[in-house]
Amino acid sequence: MTLKSSFAAGVFLGAALVCGPVAALELKETPGLSPDLPPVAERVPSEPLIVDLEARGRTIGQHGGALDTLIGRAKDVRLINVWGYARLVGYNEDLELVPDLLEDVEVEDGRIFTLHTREGHKWSDGHPFGAEDLRYYFEDVVSNEYLTPAGLPPFLLVNGKGPTFEVLDETTVRYTWDEPNPLFLPELAKSRPPFIYRPAHYLKQFHGDYGDPEFLKEEAAKVKARSWAPLQGKKDDMYNARNVDLPSLQPWVRNRDNSDLRFILERNPYYHRVDSTGQQLPYIDEIIMTVADGKLIPAKAQAGEANLQARNLSFSDITVLKKGEKQNDYVTALWSNTKGSEISLLPNLTVKDPVWRELLRDTRFRHALSLSLDRKLLNKVLFFGLGTPGNDTVLPQSPLYKPEYTTKWAEYDPDRANALLDEIGLTERDKEGIRLMPDGRPLQIIVETAGEQQVELDALELVTDMWKDIGIKLFAKPSQRDNLRERSITGELVMSVWSGMENGIPTSEMPPEDLAPVRGDLALWHYWGDHYETQGKGGEKPDWPPAERLLELYKAWLVSKTPEERTKIWTEMLQIHADETIRIGLVSGVRQPVVIKDVENVPLEGIYGWDPGAHFGIHRMDEFYLAD
Template sequence: MSGYILAAGVRVAAACLVAVSLLSPASALELKETEGLEQLGFINPPPVSERVPQEPLIVDLEASGRKTGVPGGDINTLIGRARDVRLINVWGYARLVGYNEKLELVPDILKDVEVVDGRIFTLHLRKGHKWSDGKPFTSEDFRYFFEDVASNPELTPAGLPPFLLAGGKGPVFEVLDETTVRYSWESPNPLFLPELALSRPPFIYRPAHYLKQYHARYGDPAIIERAASAQKARSWAALHNKLDDMYNAGNPDLPSLQPWVRITAESDQRFVLVRNPYYHRVDSTGQQLPYVDRVIMTVADGKLIPAKTQAGDANLQARNLSFADITVLKKGEKNHGYKTLLWPISKGAEISILPNLTVKDPVWRALLRDTRFRHALSLGIDREMINRVLYFGLAVPGNDTVIDISPLYRAEYRTRWAGFDPDKANALLDEMGLAKRRGDGIRLMPDGRPLEIIVETSGESQTESDALELVGETWREIGVKLFVKPSQRDTMRDRAISGDLVMAVWSGLDNGIPTSEMPPTELVPSRVDWLSWPSWGDYYETGGKSGEKPDWEPAVRLMQLYEAWLTSISPEQRDEIWHQILQIHADETIRIGLVSQVRQPVVVKDVENVPEEAIYGWDPGSQFGLHRMDEFWLSGQR
């Protein structure tokens, strides 16, 4: 195994596979048959030697400090809505390439990746790899996606997605042989590999053998017409898109490469996901993963999930649990035989206050873009008090930025302008010309209006509202009145885009643990749904057809750095770009974070190999996915 070659010419990733190391071909390993596949619904499955790839990914659990498991049993978990069944494809985290616990990208479904000049990517599949229905997984599945799905205007009217563009151009796609494909761009494309490792990946392959029967180019028109009528689809394209449901787990007939698959649709309240008999990973004793036979997801009222978890109704639960539930969960441990792990959440901040720098009110726009104003608001927050009152002192006060788990972390990014200093805050506001106050001490804006800030919330978090009440108490000391306005997330985003929203509260950066190889998208005005600068994001996303062109110097500089990252060819270049972006955020206080590394309760009952200490996040992390849920097993199976 060669690992993969980066543009700098340095071989990496081979040494990164400590926890998921390829020890030897399957032919040199005595594979063990998995019992009970027939009982799970698979009729006459072939022997394991014909189910796993000829070159599987062989996991050395002992090397990573885990225990070799015993196959069998069910993991029960609760979900707040039926659509959350899609989390099985998040937690399973089978990706072409994925992050290991060191946040390094390593081959997973792929045997190997070669990268030349940051623009030519050669993907090597595992010989003998099969879909969950036993059909071969080959380069044809990549060709079908690229040529017949992504490049078909009826199926994909918007054209190739951004991660398949470099310098505005798509790649040359080539099938080299049955297990090798190549994507070649004229310019570097550092977005490509990180995109493949997301919690919701783009799935640049499709089960061609299944979907072709519903594609106008390949399928029988009569069969397509009957299927479209049964699915109430208006056209073959609508039918194809409905059945092509790689992420949502909504189509039980769609073959998968994930560790657990949905094979029936008998209920929308209880979902039974069964082990994929053709999964590509094997432990070093010859047992095919995943260890657990079934993951059972039961829909429950989200507000009742903490109580039901405390009552022992789940043996692996984090979804719909929050920091506020920890005390109750701890009380139930003894009686119901579970333990409550506390994993730090990997967001840049648990709560972040976001001034809308593209608000249309000209007076507010001038205030919010004045660096002194944002510094004053940040200095007027007692983060230590918020940490004590809401998080028992267990969180980390500071800015909304990378946390200390990230290799990009510097203490200054977290602490700059983030101390509680009302005297300094008052001095800055006076310096801005906001010295006039009304009788109750609230300052007056340049046009005579009182300095009253409406901070809008999604209405989904009582903790956010409680935190804002605490912020409001100390902002009064600097002459600023805060009003909390509960709303809904869609309404709030619409108001931000229209320029009516002045300030919002949201969770911090989704990815507080980036490496320089991950795109800095969240920190630049690149998307319309970023509440800090929606009009600038709209301009970028539409290529200038709508929105506003950034005219604020820090935003202009951030976009220049982002474009530089998108054309970078070396880790050293990307590292330097990241630090410049993070320094701008630290200097400008664009996002006013409160605290980070709040603890996520993870309830575990009779499940082995769940790490005692771990991060909990969406990207990178896929919640349980980064910690390899396919290696979890049930102690009752001993």
């Protein structure tokens, strides 16, 4: 069963991007490319991905020009590999998985995946892309103990066992697990995917099994690497865009290494997508990323210095950006933010302090904290009333959404909050009216923040007054991201403020990792997440019934076979979060400003998120074109 007809296999049907047989399409040369390149018919696959722009309400574009955008640090050049969003399979704007770099995917019984690459597809240097590149990744990179000492990553394991990998022909490979692996395809569609293919023709020269020993020794010395393995690691840079010699399959490629302040990304002349008139994508010749102080980027965008800008812009910049539209001839689109909540308070359920641990795990305490929040006031003061007050959960755009997930235990009811705290036994107070903890300490919650968002500090000021009304004192502690994470790891963190669930628009086919204690980087439950990630070697095994059940459900999702099974799992997990108020969300649905200047095919209504979304990626940035 192929991905194109695979509802029964539990994989989303891809909306048709192909508008007709390639044989009927007359391919057109792209102006401005080097005359030394082969003709377009030899550069694109024999069956390229043909996009039907008009069927999606977009216009046929024109080639040429450079698009300017601003980044806050040099390392953000890697966003070109996010925004380009060329993936083996990727999400379309309807959140369906569709083949992209792959011509097709066959899924049998949820555990056998046959991947078909496109005949004639080439890397950005013109070398063929196919089964050998997927084989090289699986056998020579991720299965090599020197390059991957930790072994196969989780998305390639089912109950601790990896797949049987086969090369069927030059364009076809197969992965076979003993049991279903619903994690596999969604992982390939991420903003930062695992890139289960590598340019074998380029990387083999740096690999101990293939490269010349003397050459490897010389090259390792150049980058101060002790052996071929770290040398290979430095050269194998599919995500960060730091190695300008590494071939790519993305629409734009970094070919120059002459600046850390201004990056020029050039069109990939061997890119696999074409429009319905035969023009090869991308339309835009170059993406120019200029490094600027992140705090100055809103002002620079207002001054018209960017053709397309969302990075380093936030809701608080909208008023200023709107004022500059007429003078500098741009539009400020307001896209839907995909976070479960713009701001969320995260109690550390694995905090080291035993008194705090017991209190934070008491459902009544978390309910009291939530009921004491006047979210309508927070929304009005912080977001001009344009957001949605409520919990940190899935948004209405998700097919899994239910209104009660947003509203349960999120109404403003300080009397009920006080009653719950009294019920717990927190009835004694100090002379300032602050309740006393069971061990006699004043009930003072230190809420730590990375200090990166002023709106978080503004929110905490308002929450401070609201919690004071129920006898709880809040201290906001600005810190740095690394320090906050370190305190989470050591168990000293009591509570933190962060943005909400990364993916507020999930489908049942997406892994529910935001809801289960499976990630050690989440300040909500570091020890439990670390225990899962290290397979029991670190952290702590969950010993709180809701967390235990969430973990059981997550593991059930990992071996599920049908969309119905996965929907049932997601529903129970979301209900647990709603019933328990595990995260204390404040306001969701806050808009993300996107500045658009002289760029066509950028939607005025879009979604802005990391996974799924890839910022601009889900809206296909390779289809954007410059008006002039």
